[in-house]
Amino acid sequence: MRILMMGGTRFIGVYLTKILAAQGHEVVLFNRGNKPAPVSGVKQIQGDRTNVEQLKEKLSTVEFDAVFDNNGRELSDTKPLAEIFKGRVQHFVYMSSAGVYLKSDQMPHIEGDATDPKSRHLGKCETETYLATSGLPWTSIRPTYIYGPQNYNDLEAWFFDRIARDRPIPIPGNGMHFTQLGHCQDLAKAMAAVLGNERTRGQIYNVSGDR
Known part of the structure; x- marks a missing residue:
């Protein structure tokens, strides 16, 4: 497949690009061009996704089989991209977040659980709702806390x-709360695994490491 990936040079996209390229796919990255591609020979289209007119100019005449939207936070980020590729791609894979769920004592969360209308990830929920009615063959991935090399959030670095x-490590509450983490390479493998799989279309998947 010829695959467009939004981002691709910072964290998860680095590992996903490596996996897809190793599988023989042609990967093209769309980003601001601040970093080199993580795999030799991978092309980059330089641009700002928040500039809708520029996005259309750069991508409207370019053909791809699939799109990975790894860095769309708000509906306004993803909707213009989705509209460009409606009817033109076999698969549109969106990176959401497990942070969308409404707090509950019933754990673990499953994909059908209620979402939190006050979540800071509300834009992710709105995007999933839009994709469900967009006519695109879409899949959404909801990862938990992600850790691993090149993490730009100080998740594991803080503990180490x-x-x-x-120094002591503060533990919230009574210390009995479970928090699941997910390794960046495992997440990238899961994202690559849904590509082109018809059973994953129109589905949302939680992705995490072992309990």
């Missing part, structure tokens, strides 16, 4: 820093 400096 406390340990290295022999």
Whole structure:
């Protein structure tokens, strides 16, 4: 397949690009061009996705079989991209978040659980709702906390820093709350696995590591 990936040079996209390229797919990245492609020979289209006119100019005449939208946070980020490729791609894979769920004592969350209208990830929910009625063959991935090399959030770094400096690690609540983490490479493998699989179209998937 010829695949367009939004981003692709910062964190998850780096690993996903490597996997897809190794599988023989042609991967093209769309980003601001601040970093080199993670795989030699992978092309980059330089642009700003928040500039809708520029997005149309850069992508309306380019053909792809699939799109990975890894960095759309709000509906306004993804809708213009989806409209460009409606009727033109076999698969549109969206990166959502497990942070969309309404807090509940019934754990673990499953994909059909209620979402939180006050979540800071509300834009992700709105995007999934839009994709469900867009006519695109879409799949949404909801990862938990992601860790691993090149993480730009100080998730694991914060803990290791406390340990290295022999400082206590605060634990919220009574210490009995479970939090699931997911490794960046496992997430990338899961995202690659849904590509082209007809059973995944129109579906939302939680992705996490073992409990």
